[in-house]
Amino acid sequence: MRARSAGRSLGAGGRRMADAVLFEFLHTEMVAELWAHDPDSGPGGQNMSLSVLEGMGFRVGQALGERLSRETLAYREELDILKFLCKDLWMAVFQKQMDSLRTNHQGTYVLQDNSFPLLIRMASGLQYLEEAPKFLAFTCGLLRGTLCTLGVKSLVTASVAALPACKFQVVIQKS
Numbered sequence: 001m002r003a004r005s006a007g008r009s010l011g012a013g014g015r016r017m018a019d020a021v022l023f024e025f026l027h028t029e030m031v032a033e034l035w036a037h038d039p040d041s042g043p044g045g046q047n048m049s050l051s052v053l054e055g056m057g058f059r060v061g062q063a064l065g066e067r068l069s070r071e072t073l074a075y076r077e078e079l080d081i082l083k084f085l086c087k088d089l090w091m092a093v094f095q096k097q098m099d100s101l102r103t104n105h106q107g108t109y110v111l112q113d114n115s116f117p118l119l120i121r122m123a124s125g126l127q128y129l130e131e132a133p134k135f136l137a138f139t140c141g142l143l144r145g146t147l148c149t150l151g152v153k154s155l156v157t158a159s160v161a162a163l164p165a166c167k168f169q170v171v172i173q174k175s
Helices: 001-011 012-036 043-069 077-094 125-134 137-151
Strands: 100-103 108-113 156-159 168-170
Touching: 012 043, 012 125, 012 137, 043 077, 043 125, 043 137, 077 100, 077 108, 077 137, 125 137, 137 156, 137 168
Parallel strands: none
Antiparallel strands: 100 108, 108 168, 156 168
16 A cells, blocks of 8 residues: 555656666566576576576567557568667666667667666676676567567677676577
């Protein structure tokens, strides 16, 4: 009851901020839980945890792709679909748009976020740079799941050169 009335008293901006904080907390806890229960701290165990996070993100991406694309016209071009990810999907999940979208016009796209919300809290030092990939796996799945729902088979990877910026590389797989 108390949480419900507190949610009602927040304005739309306050509710979005609360939603963002809750999403960040949930994401951080998912990552921590997968790494805490992983008996194998070697590369094989890490790959399994990354795969689980990516799978969770994929399913969420599928659901968001279904929900968000209902409100828009059907997308015909790959570039339009990637613009949808950068604007609409990113706004729905992170309350901001992606900073840039680049393509080689051969099925490879690079989406860049200069202040990725899930990396901002760890941006205080270089020692966290090696921890960044586990905080990006869910989002790679999110992008891949949304693309799958929109009829695009893809491979999504992420890289971080300097926190909190990151790049997501989307390679469209031709059938």
